[in-house]
Amino acid sequence: MDKPVILGLSMRYLGYHAAGWRHPQADPSGSISFDHYRNVATRAEKAGFAMVFLADGVAIRAQDHPHGALAQSSQLADLEPLTLLSALSSVTTDIGLVATASTTYNEPYHIARKYASLGRISGGRAGWNIVTSWSDAEARNFGMEQHPDYETRYGRAREFVDVVTKLWDSWDVDALKWDKRDAIFQDPAKIHAINHKGAHFSVSGPLDIPVTPATRPLLVQAGASQAGMEIAARHADIVYAVPHDIETAVQYRQTLRDMARRHGRDPDSIKVLTGITPYVGQTHDDARKLYETYNSLIPPELGLSYLYAQMGDLSAFPLDGPVPEPTDARVRSIANNLLKLAREKNLTIRELYGVIAAGFGARVSISSAQGLVDEMQAWMEAGACDGFNICPPLLPLELDRFIDLVIPHMHARGMLPAFTSGTGLRRRMNLPEG
Numbered sequence: 333m334d335k336p337v338i339l340g341l342s343m344r345y346l347g348y349h350a351a352g353w354r355h356p357q358a359d360p361s362g363s364i365s366f367d368h369y370r371n372v373a374t375r376a377e378k379a380g381f382a383m384v385f386l387a388d389g390v391a392i393r394a395q396d397h398p399h400g401a402l403a404q405s406s407q408l409a410d411l412e413p414l415t416l417l418s419a420l421s422s423v424t425t426d427i428g429l430v431a432t433a434s435t436t437y438n439e440p441y442h443i444a445r446k447y448a449s450l451g452r453i454s455g456g457r458a459g460w461n462i463v464t465s466w467s468d469a470e471a472r473n474f475g476m477e478q479h480p481d482y483e484t485r486y487g488r489a490r491e492f493v494d495v496v497t498k499l500w501d502s503w504d505v506d507a508l509k510w511d512k513r514d515a516i517f518q519d520p521a522k523i524h525a526i527n528h529k530g531a532h533f534s535v536s537g538p539l540d541i542p543v544t545p546a547t548r549p550l551l552v553q554a555g556a557s558q559a560g561m562e563i564a565a566r567h568a569d570i571v572y573a574v575p576h577d578i579e580t581a582v583q584y585r586q587t588l589r590d591m592a593r594r595h596g597r598d599p600d601s602i603k604v605l606t607g608i609t610p611y612v613g614q615t616h617d618d619a620r621k622l623y624e625t626y627n628s629l630i631p632p633e634l635g636l637s638y639l640y641a642q643m644g645d646l647s648a649f650p651l652d653g654p655v656p657e658p659t660d661a662r663v664r665s666i667a668n669n670l671l672k673l674a675r676e677k678n679l680t681i682r683e684l685y686g687v688i689a690a691g692f693g694a695r696v697s698i699s700s701a702q703g704l705v706d707e708m709q710a711w712m713e714a715g716a717c718d719g720f721n722i723c724p725p726l727l728p729l730e731l732d733r734f735i736d737l738v739i740p741h742m743h744a745r746g747m748l749p750a751f752t753s754g755t756g757l758r759r760r761m762n763l764p765e766g
């Protein structure tokens with residue numbers, strides 16, 4: 333293949349299967365253990381992943397719907413992503429460190445500062461995944477009763493990203509002088525106030541951290557609605573998306589590239605990574621057995637709660653009936669993807685929660701290692717994506733299986749470039765130099 337595959341590893345909690353923590357080889361303490369993440373990140377780096385990625389929410393979002401689900405969920409215990417990535421930066425050397433942070437529940441100065449610091453600490457390996465969040469649980473941790481509506485939070489998000497990038501640009505590259513003889517630490521004329529005044533923010537600046545092209549954090553965007561895509565088209569280096577079929581993915585990426593062009597950007601300066609939760613084996617049968625082993629661990633209450641988190645309360649509908657149109661979608665784009673999947677495959681509510689609990693929103697792939705690589709190649713060649721954000725069912729067990737079974741086939745087909753240590757993140761992401 334002439335185009336390299338960009339591989340990301342999404343590594344929140346213990347992995348992406350709802351009941352993975354019950355697997356005999358799972359260590360349930362992993363999601364709050366630095367050793368667990370160090371182990372995962374260093375393995376991913378060695379295997380050629382370009383980035384590790386942490387999704388995030390600033391609340392416990394898991395619900396006790398139906399009763400019993402909360403006790404069964406492994407998605408309450410977590411670590412704060414930037415703190416974790418800062419620690420990981422000192423035990424890794426090359427892998428990108430991407431953390432999610434919400435524009436709804438932060439201030440731009442904080443975000444600009446924290447990511448600029450991670451960019452410096454890690455030698456230019458930081459990335460900010462821009463999200464607007466989706467839960468009322470988060471609102472209630474920040475003095476609000478309800479999560480702001482779509483227009484409000486995207487209005488804030490647009491302005492938020494503008495302020496952050498202005499703060500990152502507030503130091504000229506040659507502002508620091510460190511001239512001991514003439515006692516000039518920096519040239520204040522090269523450090524600029526931003527004096528931003530907008531509908532949501534009033535920020536004077538400048539930032540208190542110089543950002544250079546080499547340490548500037550990458551901008552990542554996740555959120556597939558029109559407003560989310562607009563932010564991506566204007567600013568993002570990487571877009572994380574979860575289309576469930578190749579046609580949707582091709583269309584989505586094409587639309588995004590057209591939008592980027594309209595903003596005067598080279599469309600190749602945005603890379604789209606699509607999420608996959610892989611259940612792989614030597615053969616397709618092995619993979620299917622693996623999937624069934626994990627799904628046999630899902631208690632029904634937990635399965636139903638996963639559906640609730642994505643599509644609102646469906647408990648009034650018959651479990652073995654069709655999936656209704658969501659009227660209370662928490663995450664519009666994910667809910668629409670799920671509905672499409674249910675309609676195409678004629679899934680009941682019960683069957684649909686099985687699919688979600690196996691992958692929590694990302695596309696689930698059950699295939700032999702060869703089959704998965706065929707699938708990845710087909711997606712790349714069709715222009716459906718520039719790479720994949722791998723969301724293993726259980727960490728580190730299923731990452732190891734992916735590395736052992738899938739990566740060798742990718743190398744054999746020339747899909748993964750062999751970068752030498754010290755190659756910068758932009759190059760690993762196949763992005764133009766900043």
Ligand SMILES: Cc1cc2nc3c(=O)[nH]c(=O)nc-3n(C[C@H](O)[C@H](O)[C@H](O)COP(=O)(O)O)c2cc1C
Pocket residue numbers: 386387388389432434462463464465466554555556557558559560561572573574607662663664665666
């Ligand atoms: C692939 C994907 C990943 C996301 N990851 C997160 C996340 O980690 N944390 C979060 O608060 N929201 C996350 N979101 C939610 C988005 O930021 C956004 O709030 C949500 O998608 C609603 O906007 P939309 O209609 O543009 O998708 C994600 C959305 C998508 C599509």
